[in-house]
Amino acid sequence: MSEADGATEQIIEMRLPSRLGYERIAMDTAASLARRMGFTPERIDALRTAIGEAVTNAIEHGNQADAAMKVVVVLTIRTDELIISVADQGRKVLDPAQTFLQPRITDAFQRADKGGWGIWLIRELMDEVEFSFAPGSGNQVRMVVHLERPPVIKP
């Protein structure tokens, strides 16, 4: 994929209705792009899972599964990284403290609610993660995957 004159980044934008199932389309789209960019299969799987979790959260929590509300995914393509931003319309605000939890399976055994792994998975799988909230728009998570090029062997 060649760079345009003077442009150092290019952008793909997706707007999805807030219905569970649509996260699969965001996942497949991001994976297709990552394949074109030359990411390794392992990194592609990782970003697929991370974007799946982010979009699912946006659908279920941020937009309260209201199909009329949108999840906006922006994929920013740079030469050495892919930035994935997922934003909802903020019907329910994500508590920032929730984004730093470290769930443990032994704790989960004791609790009725076995969940809470999504955000933790995003942090574990992505190179950079930032959660924010913009009044007037909604919750946003910004994830970055670095594109590691294989070392060039010089003669």
Next chain:
Amino acid sequence: MQLIIPSVLGYEVVVRDAVASFAQRYGLPPDRIEDVKTVLCEACTNAIEHGNGSDPHRRVRVCCTVDEQSLVIAVCDEGELPPTLPGKPVEWFSMPYPSRRGLGLKLIVALSDEVSIAADPTFGTCIRLVFYRDPRSGIHTS
């Protein structure tokens, strides 16, 4: 759902995979999904190259909607010159040396259940592609 890409060749593959994912979840059979992928690639390539003149600052917008009967995909570019569509059934050998664009349009018309082109007030020119959920239903225009 909606997808917007820059007019740079290569990105049509991403649109193809996004719409294929959508078609699969809609329940189109696998061989029909292959048709959707071919049609989307051709339509997006046309939009990038011809509609938008491969200008990376122009965008291609793809919208997908579904209802009980069909999957409808609109591929819009920011250009103003809509192509002439061949009629169904497609004649493959009417020109001695068909242009690449002509061939692309023939493929689109041959593989889609319905095709139309219209000017879009907010964007530019859109080609509208319809795929029936049940391939036996619907009326094929001749």
Next chain:
Amino acid sequence: MLEDELTVNIRHRDGVAVIDLIGDVTTFAEEKINNAYRQVTDKGARYILFNFRQNDYINSAGIAILIGIVTEVNQNGQRLAVSGLSPHFQKIFRMVGLAQYAEIYQTEDEAISAFKRLNTIN
């Protein structure tokens, strides 16, 4: 119209209750997976294998369902194993800690062989 479909099959092989999970494992899978586990447990299953097929999507809701199963497996003194997971999801299972409670095998045959060895030891 865009919801995930998981198909669940129950088979018995060499004293192991094999539960095939075919498709995606997300929140929509909860009832089917729990029902299958309950069904084999009610019939006295001691060794259970979750055999993943045609799977390229397990999300955190799916992980929570499996943790729920593991909770009951631990309480009931059963042994649980999983097979058919892609390398990526094997990694996720290890990260979450599920691998300590459910042995991961590449294939169903490997899992069954391992269970058979356990059975002869006991």
